[in-house]
Amino acid sequence: MAASRRGVLKAGIAGMTALAASASKAQTLLAQTEWTEGFDVSAPADLATQTTRPSISGQSGFYTEQAISQYSSIAMQGGWPQVPAGGTLRLGMESPAVGALRQRLMITGDLDQSAGISTAYDTFVDGAVRRFQARHGIIATGVVDNATLRQLNVPVETRIQQLQLNLVRLQTLPNPLGGGSDRYVMVNVPGAEIETVDGDVVHSRHRGVVGKIDRQTPLLNSKITIIRFFPYWTVPKSIILKDLIPQMQKDAAYLDRQKIHVFDPRSGTEVSWQSIDWKTDQAVNYMFRQEPGDLNSMGTVKIDFPSPEGVYMHDTPSKGLFGGNDRFHSSGCVRVQNVREYVYWILKNTPDWPKDRITEALTSGERIDAPVADPVPLYFQYITAWATPNNTVEFRDDIYQRDGLGVPMSPEAQSQAQAG
Numbered sequence: 001m002a003a004s005r006r007g008v009l010k011a012g013i014a015g016m017t018a019l020a021a022s023a024s025k026a027q028t029l030l031a032q033t034e035w036t037e038g039f040d041v042s043a044p045a046d047l048a049t050q051t052t053r054p055s056i057s058g059q060s061g062f063y064t065e066q067a068i069s070q071y072s073s074i075a076m077q078g079g080w081p082q083v084p085a086g087g088t089l090r091l092g093m094e095s096p097a098v099g100a101l102r103q104r105l106m107i108t109g110d111l112d113q114s115a116g117i118s119t120a121y122d123t124f125v126d127g128a129v130r131r132f133q134a135r136h137g138i139i140a141t142g143v144v145d146n147a148t149l150r151q152l153n154v155p156v157e158t159r160i161q162q163l164q165l166n167l168v169r170l171q172t173l174p175n176p177l178g179g180g181s182d183r184y185v186m187v188n189v190p191g192a193e194i195e196t197v198d199g200d201v202v203h204s205r206h207r208g209v210v211g212k213i214d215r216q217t218p219l220l221n222s223k224i225t226i227i228r229f230f231p232y233w234t235v236p237k238s239i240i241l242k243d244l245i246p247q248m249q250k251d252a253a254y255l256d257r258q259k260i261h262v263f264d265p266r267s268g269t270e271v272s273w274q275s276i277d278w279k280t281d282q283a284v285n286y287m288f289r290q291e292p293g294d295l296n297s298m299g300t301v302k303i304d305f306p307s308p309e310g311v312y313m314h315d316t317p318s319k320g321l322f323g324g325n326d327r328f329h330s331s332g333c334v335r336v337q338n339v340r341e342y343v344y345w346i347l348k349n350t351p352d353w354p355k356d357r358i359t360e361a362l363t364s365g366e367r368i369d370a371p372v373a374d375p376v377p378l379y380f381q382y383i384t385a386w387a388t389p390n391n392t393v394e395f396r397d398d399i400y401q402r403d404g405l406g407v408p409m410s411p412e413a414q415s416q417a418q419a420g
Contacts, residue, residue: 053389054197056186058177060386061170067387068163071156079156080107089144093121101125101144104152105132108393137191137396138325147325150408151395161405162385162395169383174221177379184377185224187313187334189217190384190396192327194336196345203345207322209335215242216400217332219382222305223375224313227343227353229361229368230292231302235260236310237284239331244288248278259291292367300362301339303346305378315339326410328399334380349374 074080083104084097098119105111111128129148130140136151144152178184182199187208194206211217215238235244247254255262255273262271265287276283290296299315313334321329322337336342340362347353350373361368384396384403398407 051388051390052201054177054186054195054200054202055193055388055394056170056173056188056195056381056383056386057197057200057389058173058175059389060173060383061167063387063389063391064163064167064170064385066391067393068160068167071160071163071393074107075156075160080104083144083149083152085149089121091121091123091126091142094119095121098125101129101152105129108132110135135392135394137193137394139323147410150410154395154407158405158407159385159395162398162403162407163387163393165403165405166383166385169381170386173381174379178377181374181377183374184379187217187378187380188396189219189380189382190399194334194342196342198345204338204341206339206342207327207337209316209321209327209330210399211330211332212328213400215331217330217334217380218307218309218311220307220309220311220378220380222307222378224303224305224346224378225372225375226304227347227370227372228302228304229370230300230365231296231298231314231367232292233290233297235288235290236331240284240288241281245278245281245283248273248283255288259293259295260288261291263287263289292365299335299339301343303336303343305375326397326399346372346376 081100081103083100086097087095089095089097089101096119098121099117101121102111102115102117102125105125105128106113106115110132111124115124115128126142129144130142132152133140133142133148136148138147138151177186178197184197186195186197187193187210189210192208192210194208196203196206244254252273254260262273262276263269263286264271265285271286276286294317296317297314299317301315303313305312309332311333313336316335318329318335319337321327321335340358343358343362344355347358347370350370352373353370358370361370382400382402384398385394387393397409398405399409401409
C-alpha cells in the first residue's frame with residue numbers, strides 16, 4: 001500500500017525531490033562576511049534551501065501557485081502521516097517513529113524515495129530533517145525536537161490554505177521591487193529574516209529580531225536614507241510605560257547603570273531621576289536618552305528611514321538573540337545580525353564612505369552620521385508561506401496570528417501572546 005502510494009506521488013513531486021537534494025550545495029554560494037572582532041554571532045548556517053536568487057521576489061506568486069498545485073496533489077493522495085510524539089529523534093537512533101518520519105519527509109521531497117522505509121535514523125534522514133528545518137525557518141540541527149515535530153504534523157490541508165492566503169499577499173507586492181532601483185532590502189517579519197538584493201541576486205542574508213506579539217513590527221515600504229554610528233537612544237513612551245517605570249520601581253539604580261539621562265523636553269535641561277514619582281506614569285512627560293556605547297540598546301549602528309511608526313533597524317548588544325528560532329523580542333524595530341556587512345552594502349555607492357572609513361567609524365565610539373547617496377528601497381512584509389525559484393516550499397510561524405488558520409505557535413510565542 002505504502003509503496004503504491006509513493007509511486008503515484010512520485011510524478012507529482014519529482015521536481016521537489018531533485019531540487020531539495022541539490023539545494024544543500026547552495027550553502028557555498030552565499031558566504032557572508034563576518035566580524036573578526038567578535039562583535040557578532042556567526043552567519044546563519046541554515047541555508048540548505050537557499051540560493052543566490054531572492055527568497056521573495058516579483059516571481060514568488062508564480063512559484064507559489066505551482067506549490068499549491070503540488071500540495072493539492074499530495075492532499076488528493078491522502079496527505080502525510082503524523083509523526084508520533086514521545087521523545088527527541090536524532091542521528092543513530094532506532095525507533096518505530098523514524099519509519100513515519102521517513103514517509104513524511106519523502107512525501108514533501110525532503111527525503112529521496114530511494115532511502116527506503118526503516119526504523120533507523122541514518123545520515124539520509126538527518127540530511128532530510130535539516131532540509132525540512134531550513135525551509136520552515138528552524139535552525140538546521142538534524143534533530144527532531146518539539147519545534148520540528150510541530151511543523152511536521154501540520155496537516156497538508158492547512159498548508160494549502162496558508163499558501164493560498166499568502167499568494168494574495170505576494171500578488172500585492174510592489175512591482176517591480178526596488179521601484180526601478182537595482183537594489184533593495186526585504187525583511188520578512190514572520191521569519192525575522194533580512195535579504196539584501198542587488199540586480200536580482202542576493203548579496204547577503206541576515207537573521208533579524210522583530211517585534212514582540214504585543215509590540216508588533218509594522219509593515220512598510222520605505223527607503224534607507226542615513227546610517228548613524230554610535231547613536232543616542234531616545235526611549236519611546238511605550239517602553240517608558242511597559243519597561244522603564246516597572247524597572248525603576250524595582251531597582252532605583254537602573255537608569256544610572258544603563259547610562260540613561262533624563263531631560264525636560266520643553267527646556268532641554270537634564271533633570272534628576274529622583275524628582276520623578278515612579279509610582280505614577282509621570283515619567284512619560286520626560287525624555288530619556290541613553291548614551292552611545294556598549295550598553296546602548298541600538299548597539300553601534302542605527303539604520304534610519306522614514307516611518308510613520310518611528311521604527312528603524314539597528315545593531316544590538318544582545319547578539320545571543322540571533323541564535324534562537326523564535327526571534328521576536330523587540331519593541332517594533334528590527335535588529336540586524338552581521339550589521340557590518342549590511343552597512344558596507346548600504347553605503348557601497350556613497351563615495352565619501354569607503355569600507356575603511358566605515359570600519360573606523362564602527363570602532364571609533366564617536367557619533368557620526370553617514371547620509372546614503374542612493375537611498376535603498378526597504379520592505380517590511382508579512383509572508384508565512386511561499387515557494388522559491390528552486391521549487392522549495394517555505395513556511396514560517398504566523399507569529400502575529402494574522403493567517404487565522406489556527407497553526408500552533410511555539411511555546412515561547414504562546415507565552416508572549418498570553419502576556420500581551
